[in-house]
Amino acid sequence: MGRRKKIVQECEKLMDKPEQIRNIAIAAHVDHGKTTLTDNLLAGAGMIADEGEATRLMMDTEEDEQERGITIDAANVSMTHEHEETNHLINLIDTPGHVDFGGDVTRAMRAVDGALVVVDAVEGAMPQTETVVRQSLREGVKPALFINKVDRLISELQEGPQEMQERLQKVIADVNDLIRGMTEDMDVDWTVSVEDGTVAFGSALYKWGVSAPSMVETGIGFPEIIEMERNDQRLELHQQTPLSDVVLDMVAEHFPNPVEAQPRRIPAVWRGDPDSDLALQMRDVDDDGEVVFMVTDISMDPHAGEIATGRLFSGTIKKGQELYVSGTAGKNRVQSVGIFMGGEREELDRGVPAGNIAAVTGLRDAIAGSTVSSVEMTPFESIEHISEPVITKS
Numbered sequence: 046m047g048r049r050k051k052i053v054q055e056c057e058k059l060m061d062k063p064e065q066i067r068n069i070a071i072a073a074h075v076d077h078g079k080t081t082l083t084d085n086l087l088a089g090a091g092m093i094a095d096e097g098e099a100t101r102l103m104m105d106t107e108e109d110e111q112e113r114g115i116t117i118d119a120a121n122v123s124m125t126h127e128h129e130e131t132n133h134l135i136n137l138i139d140t141p142g143h144v145d146f147g148g149d150v151t152r153a154m155r156a157v158d159g160a161l162v163v164v165d166a167v168e169g170a171m172p173q174t175e176t177v178v179r180q181s182l183r184e185g186v187k188p189a190l191f192i193n194k195v196d197r198l199i200s201e202l203q204e205g206p207q208e209m210q211e212r213l214q215k216v217i218a219d220v221n222d223l224i225r226g227m228t229e230d231m232d233v234d235w236t237v238s239v240e241d242g243t244v245a246f247g248s249a250l251y252k253w254g255v256s257a258p259s260m261v262e263t264g265i266g267f268p269e270i271i272e273m274e275r276n277d278q279r280l281e282l283h284q285q286t287p288l289s290d291v292v293l294d295m296v297a298e299h300f301p302n303p304v305e306a307q308p309r310r311i312p313a314v315w316r317g318d319p320d321s322d323l324a325l326q327m328r329d330v331d332d333d334g335e336v337v338f339m340v341t342d343i344s345m346d347p348h349a350g351e352i353a354t355g356r357l358f359s360g361t362i363k364k365g366q367e368l369y370v371s372g373t374a375g376k377n378r379v380q381s382v383g384i385f386m387g388g389e390r391e392e393l394d395r396g397v398p399a400g401n402i403a404a405v406t407g408l409r410d411a412i413a414g415s416t417v418s419s420v421e422m423t424p425f426e427s428i429e430h431i432s433e434p435v436i437t438k439s
């Protein structure tokens with residue numbers, strides 16, 4: 046069996062186990078390292094070649110797959126990761142890095158349950174960090190922190206352990222101030238801490254990372270890192286404490302799965318009747334319930350046409366279903382459903398159940414933000430559809 050087929054099978058198995066799914070976003074100020082980190086995670090999960098960029102996918106040699114052509118949609122990537130002998134399906138949704146696209150950031154956040162906040166160790170928390178953290182918390186999305194570019198503190202700024210510690214602690218304190226301010230009236234403590242394992246440090250460029258649990262496991266802590274960075278032993282650092290493992294372990298361990306997240310999130314993000322059957326089905330991640338699919342992104346595939354990607358909160362989405370699209374009259378027929386593997390879309394013969402990120406074709410009236418459902422319902426957001434201008438001859 047080809048490597049690709051094996052991954053597809055593994056993803057299909059995990060799709061039916063919502064407890065093993067993590068839907069996440071990376072929230073960062075521009076240039077703090079979101080793209081470099083994403084490449085690391087995909088490479089670490091075996092989805093792309095180790096030294097590659099996200100555009101250089103590890104391709105199977107099977108002929109039909111080469112002929113079919115591979116499309117990479119950097120807006121949505123999925124990977125599997127084993128943590129404590131349990132495999133996980135990790136779906137990563139891209140968030141626009143610029144403040145101007147605030148609306149889009151919120152929409153992406155609505156589709157996920159965890160946000161990995163990336164902060165450049167040199168620059169610290171910046172205005173856009175604040176914006177994205179606020180947006181994620183407002184959507185009921187749990188944060189964890191990755192402090193990136195720690196190599197620069199050592200090699201460029203020549204900081205010693207004391208200075209480094211003070212600087213990193215300041216970043217954590219700043220992020221926690223933000224979190225505390227936004228979660229005052231929530232009954233959860235979502236502040237991050239090194240001891241809890243909700244903070245990781247590292248270098249996305251040189252692909253090494255550490256967290257409190259990783260230090261216990263590998264024996265590599267800050268003294269070793271400083272010494273190895275100074276001695277230019279970055280490759281050894283990467284091999285001994287790879288960033289992707291540290292971050293993906295943190296994701297699997299600390300971010301809620303859909304079954305934990307949806308009961309809390311649905312009342313926060315959906316304004317429909319909280320006592321309705323539909324609300325109950327969404328809270329329960331009920332794969333036998335009505336289909337409720339929130340579209341976060343529309344992309345073009347040269348072969349398949351428009352692809353609507355989004356979060357399935359309830360029901361099972363299948364080929365041939367006739368679904369309502371919020372804000373439009375009539376229904377659209379689902380032509381195909383699929384999931385992501387790495388950055389590629391994989392069409393499936395079977396349906397995709399609640400809790401997953403699905404890629405759907407045939408929803409010709411859907412736009413980013415649409416609510417697509419098997420019954421008419423209150424949409425997640427109200428969207429104004431701009432109609433084609435009517436040209437009248439005089």
Ligand code: GDP
Nearest residue numbers: 075076077078079080081193194197248249250
């Ligand atoms: P994004 O805008 O958040 O996606 O940031 P990128 O991933 O594109 O990174 C911005 C710049 O920072 C690029 O030039 C990267 O090579 C560099 N960079 C990213 N991570 C690190 C790191 O850990 N250390 C150093 N020294 N540079 C990094």
